[in-house]
Amino acid sequence: MVFPNNSDEVVSALTICHKHKVPVAIRSGIGHSYIGQSTVNNGVVLNMQRLKGFDVSGVGQYIVKMGAGLDTIEVYTLMGLHDPPLAFPGGSHATVGIAGYFSGGGQSVLGPKYGVAVDRLVAADVVVYDKPSGAFKVVKATLSEGYEDLLFAVRGGMGGNYAVVLNFYYEAYPATRVLFSSGSMNNYVVGTYATRVREYMKFMADESTPADFGSTLLFRSTTNMSLSYYYSLCLCSPDGDCSVCDEVTSRFRKRTGTTDPTFFLPDTEEMSLVRAQWTQMNCGSVYPSKGVRHASEAEIQAAMDLCRYIGTHSLDLHWVQMNYYYPDNLSLGDVTTMVDGILGETCYKSGCRQSIVPYTHKMLDEPQDCRRDPGEKCTSFDHRSRGFNIEHAIYYKPGEVLSEVAYPWLVDMSEALKPISLNTKYQNYMEDTSTRTEWISQFFPHKGTYERLQAVKRKYNYIDIFDIDGVRNFSVEV
Incomplete structure (x- = not known):
C-alpha cells in the first residue's frame, strides 16, 4: 500500500506501477466498495488518505477545494468550522471517502434541496496518462475551461476507471439551522407496515412537500430485534426561523405514524447543520459538547475518531445487497x-x-452548467426520475456460504421487485452478481452516457492501469 503526500508522489507511484505492469487500486476512505474496488491482489493500493487539504475561496459564492483523502465526517466538520458554516450533501457513514462518494453521484437526505453531490462539482485536479508524451501528468478538469469531458466522467461515472482525482472543487451554500427529527414504527404486521411505508413514500414524493425537508426511512432486523425508523433534516430559513419546518415535520409524523421514539436519536430538535449531520450518522452522543466551532482541535479529532469507531464497530455485521430505483406511484400491493x-x-x-432514499426536487434536475455539444449532459449521473432508490440487504456471518441463504434471498427479492422497479440502479451500490450487460444499462440508462465514458477512458487511461482481477467485470471498457 502506498500513501502519497502530494501530486508528485501520485505521479511517481503510477509511473513505477505502469513501468512494471502492476495493477493499481485507488482508495480514499477505509474501503466501502461492495465489490472490493479499493483492494487488489498482486498489485498496489494507492491510498489517498494523506491528501486532506481543505480551502474555501470566494465570498457569496463559496468554492470548496477538498482533498481526495477526506472522509465524510471530516468534510462535515470542516464545513461547519467555516465562517459562515457551509452545507455539503454527504452520506450517513462517517468513514466513506468523498472520492468514492462523488464517483457514484452522491445521494443524500439533503438531495431535494441541493441535488446529488456531483451536481455542484465544478472542477477537479486529476492525474491522467498523457498518450502523446507517454507519461502521467496533473490536469484540471473544468466545466468550460478545459478537460470538460474528464469532469463529465468524474461527475458520477464510477471510480477506478479514468484517472486519479487529487482534489474536488465543490460550490457550497451557507448552512442554516435545521430541525432534526426521528421516529420509529414498531408494528411489523405486513399489512400495517406496508401501509405506513406507502404513506411515507406518498408524502415524500408529493410535489407540495418542500425541498427543505429531506428524509430517509430505514429498516434493520437481527435475530434479536427489529427496528424501522426515519430521520429527517429540515432546513430552517436563513434568519433561523424554523416555524415552516415545525409545520411540515408535524404533518409528516402524523401522516406516516412514525412517532414512537427511537431512543438513540432526538424526536425533534433544532440544531446546527453540522451537528445534525453527525446525528444522522448516530454520532450525536459524541458530538463536541461545545460545538465544533468552540471545541479545540484535539477535542474535535477525538470526537471524530469515536464517530468512526461507532460506524465501524457498533454493529459488527456483514451483508450483501441489491438495489433498484422505483417510480413515485407504487401501489399498496x-x-x-x-x-x-x-x-x-x-x-x-x-x-x-x-433503506429508502427519496428522489425529488433538485435531484431531478440535470445541471446545465458545462460546455457541451447539443443534446449532451453535464454529468454522467442518469437517475433523474421522481421516485426512490431502495436498497435491500441480508446479513451473513463470517465463514457463511453465501450461496446457501444470502444469494437465494437476493435472487428472490430481485425477481419479485424488478417488475415494479425502473430496472435501474445506483452505481455506488454495485452488486457482484450483476453481468456487464445488466449494469451498463442500469447505471447509465441515458442514451450516449456509457459511450462518452468509454471515450474518456480511451483518452486518459487507454493503458487501463486500474484493471483489477475480481472487479474487471465492472470496469468501463476501453
Whole structure:
C-alpha cells in the first residue's frame, strides 16, 4: 500500500506501477466498495488518505477545494468550522471517502434541496496518462475551461476507471439551522407496515412537500430485534426561523405514524447543520459538547475518531445487497411485495436491512452548467426520475456460504421487485452478481452516457492501469 503526500508522489507511484505492469487500486476512505474496488491482489493500493487539504475561496459564492483523502465526517466538520458554516450533501457513514462518494453521484437526505453531490462539482485536479508524451501528468478538469469531458466522467461515472482525482472543487451554500427529527414504527404486521411505508413514500414524493425537508426511512432486523425508523433534516430559513419546518415535520409524523421514539436519536430538535449531520450518522452522543466551532482541535479529532469507531464497530455485521430505483406511484400491493420480503422467515433468522432514499426536487434536475455539444449532459449521473432508490440487504456471518441463504434471498427479492422497479440502479451500490450487460444499462440508462465514458477512458487511461482481477467485470471498457 502506498500513501502519497502530494501530486508528485501520485505521479511517481503510477509511473513505477505502469513501468512494471502492476495493477493499481485507488482508495480514499477505509474501503466501502461492495465489490472490493479499493483492494487488489498482486498489485498496489494507492491510498489517498494523506491528501486532506481543505480551502474555501470566494465570498457569496463559496468554492470548496477538498482533498481526495477526506472522509465524510471530516468534510462535515470542516464545513461547519467555516465562517459562515457551509452545507455539503454527504452520506450517513462517517468513514466513506468523498472520492468514492462523488464517483457514484452522491445521494443524500439533503438531495431535494441541493441535488446529488456531483451536481455542484465544478472542477477537479486529476492525474491522467498523457498518450502523446507517454507519461502521467496533473490536469484540471473544468466545466468550460478545459478537460470538460474528464469532469463529465468524474461527475458520477464510477471510480477506478479514468484517472486519479487529487482534489474536488465543490460550490457550497451557507448552512442554516435545521430541525432534526426521528421516529420509529414498531408494528411489523405486513399489512400495517406496508401501509405506513406507502404513506411515507406518498408524502415524500408529493410535489407540495418542500425541498427543505429531506428524509430517509430505514429498516434493520437481527435475530434479536427489529427496528424501522426515519430521520429527517429540515432546513430552517436563513434568519433561523424554523416555524415552516415545525409545520411540515408535524404533518409528516402524523401522516406516516412514525412517532414512537427511537431512543438513540432526538424526536425533534433544532440544531446546527453540522451537528445534525453527525446525528444522522448516530454520532450525536459524541458530538463536541461545545460545538465544533468552540471545541479545540484535539477535542474535535477525538470526537471524530469515536464517530468512526461507532460506524465501524457498533454493529459488527456483514451483508450483501441489491438495489433498484422505483417510480413515485407504487401501489399498496407493490409495497406489500417489498415488505413481505424483509419481514419473512429468512430475514427473521438471518437479519436484513432496507433503506429508502427519496428522489425529488433538485435531484431531478440535470445541471446545465458545462460546455457541451447539443443534446449532451453535464454529468454522467442518469437517475433523474421522481421516485426512490431502495436498497435491500441480508446479513451473513463470517465463514457463511453465501450461496446457501444470502444469494437465494437476493435472487428472490430481485425477481419479485424488478417488475415494479425502473430496472435501474445506483452505481455506488454495485452488486457482484450483476453481468456487464445488466449494469451498463442500469447505471447509465441515458442514451450516449456509457459511450462518452468509454471515450474518456480511451483518452486518459487507454493503458487501463486500474484493471483489477475480481472487479474487471465492472470496469468501463476501453
